[in-house]
Amino acid sequence: MGHALVWFRRDLRLADNPALKAALDAGLAPVPVYIHAPDEEAPWAPGAASHAWLHRSLLALDADLRARGSRLIIRQGDSLAEIEKLIAETKAEALHWNRLYEPASIARDTRIKQGLKSRGLHVESHNAALLVEPWTVQTGQGEPYRVFTPFWKNARQRLDATMPAGAPRRLPELPPMLAGLGVEDLRLEPQRPEPRWDAGFWEHWVPGEAGALELLDAFLDGAARGYKEQRNFPDRIATSKLSPHLHFGEISPRTIVARVLAQAWPAAVQPDIDHFLSELGWREFSHHLLFHFPHTAQENMNPRFREFRWARPDARLLAAWQRGRTGVPIVDAGMRELWHTGWMHNRTRMVVASFLTKNLRYHWKHGAQWFWDTLVDADLANNTQGWQWTAGTGADAAPYFRIFNPVAQAEKFDAAGKYVRRWVPELAKLPDAALSAPWEHADLLRRLAPDYPPKPIVDLKASREAALEAYSGPKTKPPAER
Structure with a gap:
């Protein structure tokens, strides 16, 4: 039986895996391969939270393959070079993979497909995503x-x-001399003496x-x-x-x-x-x-915002937003949920994004980059479009005058304060009436939560009015035709 390389990327499963099925249907023995080459996805190489998840996902995939008689061959380095080595080692007749849709991946995969096809190898990509x-x-x-x-x-x-199609019950064994790295060799998890900042993730995810x-x-x-x-x-x-x-x-x-x-x-x-x-x-x-519209990963979808004057980020205020120390409980709760679990509820994603892009009026890319590094579901398409939707710069975006009021959002969607109290425990003793806007109850806040910021890092009313003026002003007009 001949061999076919099955190049796993972000299709880390055996059920409904068209690349794997195509190799089996062709009567070839699949050689499951993962090549770690994050630099090939630049400028959006996977972030730290994604790597922490990937470590465990690769272990799970390898265990599933071994339970069926196969195993995952892990390599690291230039994808084309590693594929060529594997073709020589296995005498593979074909290469199958499932498509990725990010600009850098499309360019890389196109180059590999054209190069290998020109040498007579059967190369086929499939839709699995x-x-x-x-x-x-x-x-x-x-x-x-x-x-x-x-x-x-x-x-x-x-x-x-x-x-x-479900997962195959058995898979052909691989040549015993075919070697690869261990998942641990990729050093995807936090390495000592770095603290295990991902420890809280695994209380919530498998x-x-x-x-x-x-x-x-x-x-x-x-x-x-x-x-x-x-x-x-x-x-x-x-x-x-x-x-x-x-x-x-x-x-x-x-x-x-x-x-x-x-x-x-x-x-x-x-x-x-x-x-x-x-x-x-x-x-x-x-x-x-x-x-x-591949440029939208870096640029506004709506050209009217090409000349928009975003505020110059203050490192201190940006860090307060990132760490959940803005003084606005629903915003801080969302950012702390993200830091502890690698995930944030969609309602609070919109609230924290609106706070950054409207109240602070920072460019949406500052938020997109932080989410990219801290989310376990950091998907370039979703991350980009989500941030541009809230900022009002994307396709089908929220209108510029939609500015999420974090106090009203907390009162409507966390009326009993369960979410805020869970993620901002220093506010747990505050009564419900003071929980959404504690700065309006200064004496209570000082007495019951002395370690919490006494007021928001930006005035919500004044910053809303400033955002409305900036978004509706002439700075959003498209540049003159040249």
Whole structure:
């Protein structure tokens, strides 16, 4: 039996893995390969939290492969050079991988495919990450969509309820002399004497395919009912929390959709299911935008903001935002949840992003870069479009006058203060009435929470008015034609 290299990247699963299935269907013995080459994804090489997750995800994938008679061959260095070495070592007849859609990955993969095909190797890429390929969903004029609703109306019709292929029960053994690195050799986790800043992550997450499937089962059995409304409340488990598993490809969106559509839902629950599917649609839309407008990872989607005057960042204020010391409890709670768990509830993501881009009026890239390093679901498409949506600079963005009032958001979505008290425990003794804006209760704050900032790092009312003036002024007009 001949061999085929199966190049794993962010598709770290065995079920619904088209590259793996294609190698098996061709009658070839798959050689599962992971090549660690983060520099090839510059300027958005994976951050520290992503690396911490990747360490455990690779261990899980290798264990799953070994349970089926195979193993993961890990190499490090230039991807093309390592692939060429493996082709020579295994006499592989083919190379299969699942596509990535970030600009740097597309350029790298195109170069590798063209180079190896020119030498006679069979090279094939597959879709394992998206429900619809970005080039297949277009407007009536043949253009990419820039607005979510018509995009999703088009893409929604293409959803397939067919359950994708499961994981193979057995895999061929690899040549015994074929060597690779251990996961530990990649030094993805915090290294001594650096503190284990990721320790809190693993109280909340189980990286790997099994962990993803367990979360999907839990969601379908529980939080799916009531999802549309309950998903807005950060103090409860009301979302699927599948985003990091989707990012690393430990579960496919096709599997999620097929499981959702296969279930008989009561009519009263159908709005919840439709809304959940639309959230998967937003993920698709973000990848659609990044594919068609790759410059948006670094630049504003909306050219009207090309000359916008963002405030010059104050390192002290930026650090206060990053560490959850702004003096605004709902903002601080979100940032501390992120630091401790590697994840943040979507409602608070919007609140903290609005605070940075509207109240502080800092460029959205300062937030995108911090999220990139601290999120376990740091996905370039979602991260970019999420920040541009809140900043008002992207496609289908929030209008410039939408500035999230963090006090009102806390009062509406954390009325009992459970979320704030969990992540900002120094405020736990404050009464509910003082929890959303403690600076308005200075005596209580000084007495019951002396270690918390006595007032916000920026005046919420004055900064809102300044943002409205800046966003609505002539500085947002597009530059004159040359």
